Amino acid sequence: MNMRLQCADIQLDLSYPRIMGIVNVTPDSFSDGGRHATVDAAVAQAHELIDAGADIVDIGGESTRPGAESVSVDEELARVIPVIAALRGCGVVVSVDTRKPEVMCAAIAAGAHMVNDVEALQADGALEVVAQSNVALCLMHMPGNPKTMQALTDYDDVVVTVTDFLKSRIALLLATGIASDRVVIDPGFGFGKNLTQNLQLLKHLDRIVTLNYPVLVGMSRKSMLGLITGRSIEERLAAGLAAHLYAVKQGANIIRVHDVAACRDALTVWKMIGDVA
Ligand SMILES: Cn1cnc2c(O)nc(N)nc21
Numbered sequence: 001m002n003m004r005l006q007c008a009d010i011q012l013d014l015s016y017p018r019i020m021g022i023v024n025v026t027p028d029s030f031s032d033g034g035r036h037a038t039v040d041a042a043v044a045q046a047h048e049l050i051d052a053g054a055d056i057v058d059i060g061g062e063s064t065r066p067g068a069e070s071v072s073v074d075e076e077l078a079r080v081i082p083v084i085a086a087l088r089g090c091g092v093v094v095s096v097d098t099r100k101p102e103v104m105c106a107a108i109a110a111g112a113h114m115v116n117d118v119e120a121l122q123a124d125g126a127l128e129v130v131a132q133s134n135v136a137l138c139l140m141h142m143p144g145n146p147k148t149m150q151a152l153t154d155y156d157d158v159v160v161t162v163t164d165f166l167k168s169r170i171a172l173l174l175a176t177g178i179a180s181d182r183v184v185i186d187p188g189f190g191f192g193k194n195l196t197q198n199l200q201l202l203k204h205l206d207r208i209v210t211l212n213y214p215v216l217v218g219m220s221r222k223s224m225l226g227l228i229t230g231r232s233i234e235e236r237l238a239a240g241l242a243a244h245l246y247a248v249k250q251g252a253n254i255i256r257v258h259d260v261a262a263c264r265d266a267l268t269v270w271k272m273i274g275d276v277a
Contacts, residue, residue: 001212001253002181007093007113007136012055014214016271017248019263020056020095020116020256021049022220025079026063038079043086050092053264056114057090058256059083059107060097064118064191066223068146073102085110093136101125108133116216118142118191120169131176138184138216139169142191149192158197159204162187166211184254186216190224198224202246209251217247218256241266 005012012018025042046057061079062071071079080096080103087094088111095114096107101123104115113135120139121127130137141162143152155161166185173183187201187208201208202219209215219225225239226232237259244255245266257263 001209001214004181005136005184005214006134006179006181007056008108008134010093010113012093012136014253016274017252017267018055018254019053019260019267020058020216020218020254021046021052021054021260022256022258023049023057023059023083024063025059025061025083039082039086042083046083046087046090049260050090052261054092054260056093056095056254057087058095058097058116059087059112060116061103062098064097064146066146066150066190070145070147073100076100076103077106081106081110084112087111095136095138099123099126101129105129108135114138116140118188119145120165121173127173127176131178134179134182136182136184137173137178138186139166139173140186140191140216141165141188144192146191152192153194153197155197158193158200159207162201163208163211166208166213170211170213180213184214184216185211186218189217189219190222195224195227202243202250205247205250205252214253215247215251216254216256217244217252219243219247220255220257220259237262245270 003015005014023042023046049057059080061076084107093113095116096112097116099119115130115135116138118140143149189198220240221233221236225236229239
């Protein structure tokens with residue numbers, strides 16, 4: 001695996017695990033003070049995550065949780081572009097979490113260094129938009145879309161299906177001329193997988209790691225952790241740290257979390273152990 005991820009003008013060293021902090025710019029994420037308050041709150045939250053140790057901040061304007069309603073292009077643009085523009089020069093990788101080519105294009109123009117697409121650039125025009133840039137790309141596995149995916153959990157072998165999907169997307173990107181050091185892959189925990197299938201993907205994550213591309217995982221606060229522990233969404237930090245450290249042990253390179261400070265401490269312990277003779 002290449003140890004440096006090309007994120008536009010930033011090269012991210014992946015010789016040790018990195019943290020992607022989550023910034024949801026969706027009105028229900030913040031006190032409903034309307035657009036301006038939402039953008040300001042999102043920018044402030046991004047800076048909090050950066051101060052807490054995030055290597056990447058992931059700016060999303062459309063919820064991708066199961067059953068989530070889709071958001072129009074104009075609404076998503078209005079939510080995320082002002083935040084991305086305000087983060088120009090912030091010193092860390094700024095990622096845009098979107099499935100829409102129009103949002104990718106505007107985000108890249110506003111200074112985004114990475115596109116995080118839960119649909120792995122399958123939307124018409126998405127591949128063309130990113131091929132004309134040098135941003136990093138995260139390709140995630142999701143059957144269907146957030147409204148249909150939870151009914152699409154009939155796999156012969158979820159690890160084989162997900163691995164084959166990621167291999168096919170990688171091949172398509174390389175054939176489009178996209179450099180391999182821009183590509184990150186992600187099994188998509190919680191996207192069209194039941195609990196057993198999520199745990200199988202985690203247990204056998206090494207088989208995705210052997211595709212030899214940086215692996216991003218995101219299990220923070222997800223329902224798979226609630227099903228195991230019985231904890232509510234606000235009480236899943238310990239479970240999330242355990243799952244993410246297991247993924248790092250399997251070779252994951254980037255973990256996508258809400259609680260950056262706690263994750264930073266966990267990875268600092270991890271790195272110290274790794275660095276000792
Ligand atoms: C936007 N989003 C929500 N969960 C995610 C996950 O697990 N991976 C990636 N890449 N994006 C996610």
